Amino acid sequence: MSTPLLHVNHLEKYYQKTHILHDVNFELNTGEVLTLLGPSGSGKSTLLRCLNGLEAYQQGSITFDGQAVTQKPKQWQQLRQQIGMVFQSYDLFPNRNVLENILLGPLKVQKRTRAAVLPEVQQLLEQVGMADYANAYPRQLSGGQKQRIAIVRALALKPKLMLFDEVTASLDPEMVRDVLNIIRQLADSHAMTMLVVTHEMDFAKQISDQVLFLADGRIREQTPGKQFFEQPQTERAQNFLASMDF
Amino acid sequence: MSSWAIIQQSLPLFQKGFFITLKLAALGILGAIVVGSICSLIQYFKLPLLNPLVTIYTEIARNTPLLIQLFFLYYAFPQLGLRLTASQCGIVGLIFLGGSYMAAGFTGGFEGISSSQLEAGQAIGLSRWQLARYVVLPQGLALSVPALAANIIFLIKETSIFTVIAIPELTNTALDLIGMYYHTNEYLVVLVVAYAIILIPLSLILTYLERRVRYGTFGN
Amino acid sequence: MAHSGIDVLTAGSNFSRLLGGLWVTIKIALIAIIIGLIIGVLLGILRTLPNRPLRFILRLYLEFFRIVPTVVLLFLFYYILPKEFNVNLPADAVATLVFALWVAAEMTDIVRGALESVPQHQKEAGQAIGLTYWQLQRYVLIPQAWPLCLPATVNLMTRVVKTTSLLMLISVMDVINIGQQIIEANNKTAPNGVFWIYGIIFIFYFMINYPLSRWAKHLNKRRLEANH
Known part of the structure; x- marks a missing residue:
């Protein structure tokens, strides 16, 4: 065992x-x-x-x-590089655009090179359907979009464990499904280890x-x-x- | 002579200076509050003719040093035939400077009222005057209290500049004594303590008022 | 020849002397602001640390410079530095030091207030991606606190400029001191020169401070709009 x-x-x-x-x-x-x-x-x-x-x-x-x-x-x-966390209120840094939000951890905390990180980030952005928004600022995004970026920001550090703290609680109903699908995809196709706090019971039951x-x-x-x-x-x-x- | 004896000997003079500082500050601040509240009302109601005059006055008063304002009153105005005593110059100068600060304080309070309060007032059919009388003034005054308290502290400190026109207030008393007897340390200590006696209680009150307004309980 | 008041301004080298005095005034204000900003920002960050003794000492520093009038601070340093510490600085250096320490003290409070008003969530989001303390300050907190600080900082600058009028009290050859010399030299021939000299100094101060205070107002308005 x-x-x-x-x-x-x-x-x-x-x-x-x-x-x-x-x-x-x-x-x-x-x-x-x-x-x-x-x-x-x-x-x-x-x-x-x-x-x-x-x-x-x-x-x-x-x-x-x-x-x-x-x-x-x-x-x-x-440890936080290995334990990613996503919050209910997204908490993107308003002073940095999407790409700068995502790159901050890999470049400054993990000291990896931009050239090494960028392709990974591009791929993550594509996975969550946000590839066109790399240069947008948080204030230009909807709640669901912000939350998808927040998930990418956490994933960019290649964590072994992800913590999701009621990540859909502040979202409009139509945005909820997109975000939940991303989390589901992480579990299914990437076998990501996750701890999820949620009030979405159908989702919880499936995942x-x-x-x-x-x-x-x-x-x-x-x-x-x-x-x-x-x-x-x-x-x-x-x-x-x-x-x-x- | 011991330091303590030097301090004790100087105390009667300092006491005089202390009360002169308090008296001039009190008169100047009272005048400033009157001028400031009139100016802010003119600005609030955007009264024609008066409003631009108030704007010019506040910009001039806020953007020039009190010291130069006093020199004007004390040295230049007599050339125009307007002769004031030093104390009168001090009070007028403090009102001139302070009025603009107080106006900004009141105006800041009026502008701090949430727009939903104004809309709620309009929704029940209040006229512009009624809105001012029942919503803007009571709430705005409460909101402007911390700024007014900060201005009061500021203006009391500004009275130290009165020394340049030889008003025997606290700072002038200390500088005179230093000039005469050279007991620099002792007199400076008394001077700092004297200001502390006036300003520490005020600054504690200010902290308290700020906290009350921040938590939204003031005036309720 | 007895010249009338306004001629005092242009007579001889009077006007260029006044400008020279103004330059001394501006130089002292500028150096004090730059030094004060640097020290004040660093100490302001320290005031957000959970270290009680440190916070207490910094608070004491702030309150001392807040409660003692600047005139008195000038004389404290002017008299006590040479006497008790055997430090003999020229008057303009003493003034620069006092103003810098005063700016720094006020700055600590502006910076602390701004840093503390960045939402707690932002700090946690930064911690969650593994940022160190200084990385968090540098990439997350300070960039967000900066626009909050700016209006108050510019206002502080106008206060410093106004307070430079006190330089003459410790015999720095600033614009006011030179103005007084000119007035005295022409007192007999042009008694109403006093009006013009103080008038021009008045205008000098206004010309420096008015744009600054307009800028502060503009920054403040933009900050309030960004919040809505």
């Missing part, structure tokens, strides 16, 4: 006195897609942010790619190899694949699925 790419062990997180995450444990193997589901405020986004060093945690451990992760900023800065259901900062259910959607075990999960109405 191979070692998992990501191993989260007894993670505990507090904001001052508020207990945000209780004893979170899970493993994620290379090529797998894990979706984090749960009502808002359940700690899904916080968990995701802990996995990219944007939030400190108080107890427990994270192992990534066989390496124990400390909370040192230096180590996180290294998940593993589902974690969180409520009040605890993992309430941890099931493989479609089982969560077809046979939710806990009453909370049943209510949650009923409320999502899909």
